[in-house]
Amino acid sequence: MNLGSSRNLVFLLSSMFAATSANAQTLAVGAVAAEFKWLTFLVFGLIIALTMFVTYLAARRVKSTQQFYAAGRSVSGIQNGWAIAGDYLSAASFLGIAGLISLYGYDGFMYSVGWLVAYITVLLVIAEPCRNIGKYTLGDILAFRNDPKKAKTVAALSTITVSIFYLTAQMVGGGVLVKTLIGIDYEVSVIAVGVLMLAYVVFGGMVATTWVQIIKAVLLVVASLLLVFFTWMPYGFSLPEFLQAAVSDPKVQAQVAKLLGDPATQMSASELGQRFLEPGLYLKSPIDQISLGLALVFGTAGMPHILMRFFTVPTAKDARVSVLWAMGIIGGFYVLTLFLGLGAAINVGALKISAIDAGGNMAGPLLAQYIGGGAQSMLGNLFLAFVAAVAFATIVAVVAGLVLASASAMSHDIWVGVVKGEHATPKEEMRAARISSLIVGVIAIVVGIAAKGQNVAHLVALAFAVAASSNLPAVLLTLYWKRCNTRGIVLGMSMGALSAIGLVLVSPNMTYPNLVRATNTPLVASAQSKIDTLSAELASATDPTTAAALDTALKAAQTLRAVSQTKIDQVEGQTRSLVGLQAPLISLKNPGILSIPFGFLCVVLGSLIGRRERRSEDLWEELYVRQNIGLHAEGSSAH
Amino acid sequence: MPATTPDWAAIHADPRFADLHARKSRFLWGLMLVSVVFYFLLPIGAGYFPALFKIKVWGPLNVGLVFAFSQFVVAWGIAFIYERRATREFDRMAAELCAHYTGVQP
Numbered sequence: 142m143n144l145g146s147s148r149n150l151v152f153l154l155s156s157m158f159a160a161t162s163a164n165a166q167t168l169a170v171g172a173v174a175a176e177f178k179w180l181t182f183l184v185f186g187l188i189i190a191l192t193m194f195v196t197y198l199a200a201r202r203v204k205s206t207q208q209f210y211a212a213g214r215s216v217s218g219i220q221n222g223w224a225i226a227g228d229y230l231s232a233a234s235f236l237g238i239a240g241l242i243s244l245y246g247y248d249g250f251m252y253s254v255g256w257l258v259a260y261i262t263v264l265l266v267i268a269e270p271c272r273n274i275g276k277y278t279l280g281d282i283l284a285f286r287n288d289p290k291k292a293k294t295v296a297a298l299s300t301i302t303v304s305i306f307y308l309t310a311q312m313v314g315g316g317v318l319v320k321t322l323i324g325i326d327y328e329v330s331v332i333a334v335g336v337l338m339l340a341y342v343v344f345g346g347m348v349a350t351t352w353v354q355i356i357k358a359v360l361l362v363v364a365s366l367l368l369v370f371f372t373w374m375p376y377g378f379s380l381p382e383f384l385q386a387a388v389s390d391p392k393v394q395a396q397v398a399k400l401l402g403d404p405a406t407q408m409s410a411s412e413l414g415q416r417f418l419e420p421g422l423y424l425k426s427p428i429d430q431i432s433l434g435l436a437l438v439f440g441t442a443g444m445p446h447i448l449m450r451f452f453t454v455p456t457a458k459d460a461r462v463s464v465l466w467a468m469g470i471i472g473g474f475y476v477l478t479l480f481l482g483l484g485a486a487i488n489v490g491a492l493k494i495s496a497i498d499a500g501g502n503m504a505g506p507l508l509a510q511y512i513g514g515g516a517q518s519m520l521g522n523l524f525l526a527f528v529a530a531v532a533f534a535t536i537v538a539v540v541a542g543l544v545l546a547s548a549s550a551m552s553h554d555i556w557v558g559v560v561k562g563e564h565a566t567p568k569e570e571m572r573a574a575r576i577s578s579l580i581v582g583v584i585a586i587v588v589g590i591a592a593k594g595q596n597v598a599h600l601v602a603l604a605f606a607v608a609a610s611s612n613l614p615a616v617l618l619t620l621y622w623k624r625c626n627t628r629g630i631v632l633g634m635s636m637g638a639l640s641a642i643g644l645v646l647v648s649p650n651m652t653y654p655n656l657v658r659a660t661n662t663p664l665v666a667s668a669q670s671k672i673d674t675l676s677a678e679l680a681s682a683t684d685p686t687t688a689a690a691l692d693t694a695l696k697a698a699q700t701l702r703a704v705s706q707t708k709i710d711q712v713e714g715q716t717r718s719l720v721g722l723q724a725p726l727i728s729l730k731n732p733g734i735l736s737i738p739f740g741f742l743c744v745v746l747g748s749l750i751g752r753r754e755r756r757s758e759d760l761w762e763e764l765y766v767r768q769n770i771g772l773h774a775e776g777s778s779a780h
Numbered sequence: 781m782p783a784t785t786p787d788w789a790a791i792h793a794d795p796r797f798a799d800l801h802a803r804k805s806r807f808l809w810g811l812m813l814v815s816v817v818f819y820f821l822l823p824i825g826a827g828y829f830p831a832l833f834k835i836k837v838w839g840p841l842n843v844g845l846v847f848a849f850s851q852f853v854v855a856w857g858i859a860f861i862y863e864r865r866a867t868r869e870f871d872r873m874a875a876e877l878c879a880h881y882t883g884v885q886p
Contacts, residue, residue: 251844251848255819261811381840382839418844420826420830427827428827430827431823431824434820438816458871461866465860468855472855765792765801769874770875770878771878772881772882
């Protein structure tokens with residue numbers, strides 16, 4: 142049955158892709174030229190076929206809930222390290238950070254640091270204790286010494302909230318990305334991501350998800366290493382020479398001049414170039430930076446899909462080894478993105494990168510195309526196709542991890558733990574797990590399509606802020622503080638999550654129609670006047686090099702006008718934000734600096750106020766001993 | 781899984797467990813504090829002391845870039861230090877306690 146269904150899925154997908162490639166000419170233009178589209182689909186097809194084969198093998202193994210949720214706890218430390226990296230390095234890190242570096246230099250690189258430092262918290266205080274006392278979910282950890290039904294309900298709600306925020310960002314980002322890269326319809330790519338991910342999760346559970354994440358992480362690292370090798374080689378692998386090439390590049394200098402505006406006129410060309418390697422071109426508010434840093438450093442350890450990975454290894458020691466590997470891979474990858482970003486700034490140029498995608502997401506793919514020999518060459522397009530396929534695999538792998546985490550919260554915590562009072566047969570729980578995965582997967586596809594065109598970038602930061610303000614205080618205090626009890630975690634988790642969401646709803650992240658019009662109307666006007674000037678110059682240009690340069694600048698101005706005009710059109714007839722505000726109440730974009738301490742405070746207050754709880758204090762000694770020495774930890778299926 | 785339930789209160793009261801707990805807590809929370817403080821020096825430095833970050837040390841390489849690179853080295857260093865200490869000391873102490881109370885290795 143599994144095999145038949147997998148075949149049907151593959152057929153469905155391949156016919157979907159075939160149909161789109163036939164229409165490729167008529168659809169929106171992607172970064173890949175129409176005559177090379179077949180190459181992209183070939184590489185996509187190969188990677189999908191490989192992951193489907195792995196899922197087919199996994200489906201034969203996944204017979205029990207322990208296999209479905211935790212891959213039988215038989216994943217090795219090294220494998221889990223790669224899988225964590227595959228689960229964590231989303232398209233935002235792969236394409237987004239390289240893009241930020243290519244457009245804003247130093248600030249993009251600085252932004253990447255917090256994503257690695259986050260794993261120190263995971264390593265030191267979360268991974269091993271959670272492995273020692275947990276079973277499958279965040280709810281299991283919190284239910285250990287708190288009231289199981291209440292703890293599982295609140296943990297499941299929080300897990301689903303965090304996962305849906307993160308999922309939406311991934312689905313929308315993925316849809317836009319695939320459309321930009323290869324020009325297939327947004328809806329088609331959202332459905333393709335959703336259907337593929339569902340095939341992995343429903344048939345192969347955690348076993349297939351783990352292998353898809355490992356394959357994706359290996360592909361990502363190989364692609365990045367190759368790109369960096371060829372980018373850095375012309376400079377004899379010397380860091381100062383490479384940096385010198387960046388600061389003395391006229392395209393980099395022009396980008397800095399554009400970002401700085403008036404003050405740039407006082408600066409020499411070399412000063413402008415050097416400015417690219419200095420802070421402040423992108424991140425203007427230090428408090429927001431610190432707030433985001435807090436959300437990353439404390440939120441990663443509270444991410445349900447990351448926590449879940451620690452239940453797949455046999456022992457706490459393997460959990461530790463897996464974080465070490467993950468830190469090596471994730472950190473190494475972020476160091477590589479510096480070279481990818483600067484390489485794209487030198488070889489492709491900020492103008493061309495932002496002409497295709499204003500957020501800079503195409504920096505990495507365009508660099509790949511350049512290194513292979515450019516837009517007209519076969520090799521260049523093969524490289525581009527490879528990077529595009531890796532980006533696609535990235536989205537699918539991250540989404541699969543998120544769906545599995547929320548599905549397990551739904552079936553294991555809510556259905557089995559709360560509704561059935563732990564009285565479900567293994568067969569029933571297995572069915573519940575698969576049905577939950579289907580439900581979450583369908584929600585992800587529907588939300589992804591519904592949120593088309595919305596600005597969802599802040600949803601990733603919000604997911605981390607909620608995890609840091611709600612999940613982390615509850616887990617940390619359950620593990621390390623004797624007086625922590627059910628009232629504390631229920632109050633702390635609900636208040637932590639609500640405060641993070643509430644602060645974002647009144648923050649500048651939301652759309653304020655009046656402000657959008659005020660900002661974008663002058664932008665449309667200035668872009669229009671630039672278009673007029675450039676068109677006139679282009680008409681009279683005789684030299685082909687000048688004409689080409691003018692043409693690129695003209696296209697960039699046209700994109701800018703179109704983007705600004707779209708923003709104005711989207712808020713037509715509106716005056717108030719989603720929660721009815723004309724202007725933001727706070728200037729903080731990232732709520733962490735307020736909501737994280739508030740979450741901790743609520744857990745503490747909730748625990749201290751009112752009657753003391755017998756169960757949570759009686760079980761403290763057992764929990765504290767077990768989390769430290771690993772006695773009675775859930776064994777692997779080999780036992 | 782062993783058939784008998786270990787006496788958790790007895791293990792908790794065991795001086796060897798108290799010793800493990802004390803060593804682990806000091807070490808872990810100390811490392812945690814060091815890493816968090818070191819990390820937040822980066823956004824604080826970039827935001828409030830940009831002049832310092834702009835000082836060039838090796839060609840176009842400036843203090844800010846070196847400091848950002850050092851974040852990676854420090855994060856890896858902390859992970860490495862923790863791994864060594866945990867494998868050599870904490871794992872051994874935990875295994876001894878497990879063996880003493882159950883007669884089997886965890």
